[in-house]
Amino acid sequence: MARANIKDVASLAGVSPGTVSRTLNGNSYVSKDTRAKILAAVKELNYQPNAAAKTLKAGRSHTLALVIPSIQNPIFPIVTQGVEDVANMQGYTTILCNTNEDTNREKQYISNLLTRSIDGFIFATITEKADYIYELREKGVPVVLVNRRNDDEIDAVQIDNFQATFDATNYLVSTGHKTIAFAMGHESINVYRDRREGYLTALKHHGIRFHPEWIMQETYGPESFYSLTKSLMASEYRPTAILAGSDIKAFTIMRSLHDSGYKIPEDVSVIGIDNIPLSALMEPPLSSVSQPLYQMGSLAAKKLISQIEHKEETGQLLPPVVDIMTTELIIRKSTL
Amino acid sequence: MARANIKDVASLAGVSPGTVSRTLNGNSYVSKDTRAKILAAVKELNYQPNAAAKTLKAGRSHTLALVIPSIQNPIFPIVTQGVEDVANMQGYTTILCNTNEDTNREKQYISNLLTRSIDGFIFATITEKADYIYELREKGVPVVLVNRRNDDEIDAVQIDNFQATFDATNYLVSTGHKTIAFAMGHESINVYRDRREGYLTALKHHGIRFHPEWIMQETYGPESFYSLTKSLMASEYRPTAILAGSDIKAFTIMRSLHDSGYKIPEDVSVIGIDNIPLSALMEPPLSSVSQPLYQMGSLAAKKLISQIEHKEETGQLLPPVVDIMTTELIIRKSTL
């Protein structure tokens, strides 16, 4: 038996399709009687409006896109959950898009999604120089960025990445460390550049002479830190503490340290950034700068939906605002 | 500037919309000349067909739904990636649905998605007695199950959960263990019941007298194993090995063991199931029964798309087939 449509409801209730539409969407008055008849018919036929027809008519789909580099990076499921929870609550469906940091894939997604009358985008990816994102906003498409550099021309929610590593480095220094390495992600990602800057500045601040060898530069992925750590520890620049650009990097670094026979934190302290739940399960439990990932996701979704609905009403986007969320240094057992 | 539609293309190319549709969908012959003109116009206007209109007309959306309990459980991002990769490759978009094991939420998703002319569903959730899923299939909606009990009436891809724990337990016995505990997930989830059965059967097989105290029963989530482990280890039933129903459970168990001062594997061996990438980073690296999660996702997507396209052509679904993927026992350092 095929799905009932608005005509079926109308004829069962003995009214016209227009009236059914009006009662269901409630922007206009309908008499108590007909209203009741229609509701009964809706119930009887288990009628649910066809989304494609609505979308076609309205030019919007009550769907939003969340674009992330990889769902396999454990920070994104948390952000995703935040986005989804508020989206669902507000009657929106979320489409998840993995780009693997590939700009072309990202562009493809955008154009495909536009085709689907998507209502707006949240970009949690980190590539830069994405003119096409600015163009999107200029074309009037609601867009929110999560932890992505922007020049205040687009809504965004971020943490202060500089401050995060600045704090962590200060802590390390305050506990007596004078040789501190940093595990750096891809140079092309501004989040990591900011984090490096915070680290460097804190060092300078304390008059610690920086050695370029202290920076471990990721090459093919987080696993690259396994051998990077081994080499660094075997070199004359062996540090007494390592600040990792993310928790995942810290995990690999700890693995490498263990395998080389170093004790954490006695021989070397390790500290991460993100504070994903797994960090507390590591041995030793990882100290980390916490990022409110779930809240970042939910705030991003709220902002996006506000934009969407404001645009719906006024045809205009609201002026962009950038929200900076606070981080917190969580000290566990991996630091001395 | 609004998005170009098929009429714009038609008038720019000096032909009718029907002809444009035909060239673009290629089910009918079009002369070289007009074809070229149309393609040029498409390019010039950067025309992309409106998905909602197509969906409305065709009754299908080239979209599939992946229903999972929680994206925060690290096994699902991997399955998801598998699904997405093949879906994208074949021109389908994936909608991710988190149910938190909540049957009502699952039903809501289904009815909402049906409204959107979804082409098919992959259920990677584990609740049972889901008559509504069988009904879906009976109504002719393509459905594939991942690691979910079914009576061969629905396509599925699974591992042999019994065999997984049977093998792991045998291994433990073969290395000299005689007291082996099992960390059990929710009773309501057949995957865990099967795993428990494998464990129990292996024990019996070796003539080991089972103590009910050996079963640690999860209550409020994986974290419940923290205190469960503490109590068990403090009791007279302290085991020399613990088989965890999943890697995540194993992580919490290891944490608890460390905190109580036990050495792994010297004092107690631990073994997980899933073999997620993080397992290799644990200290000590976790031995685990590997599950081909990515492949399970990609196979599920392939099966679903076959069903969708077969239905498209013939109006019928293919007879269901259940695929059992193989597992492998990966021995690392958490077992002795």
Added chain:
DNA sequence: CTGAAAGCGCTAACAG
């Protein structure tokens, strides 16, 4: 307060 009719963008059937 309600019905009729037009149209969102596309495809498929029917002519020609």
Added chain:
DNA sequence: CTGTTAGCGCTTTCAG
């Protein structure tokens, strides 16, 4: 080989 037309299901004027 190509144009015309109808209609997918819904909303929204416009009448009344």
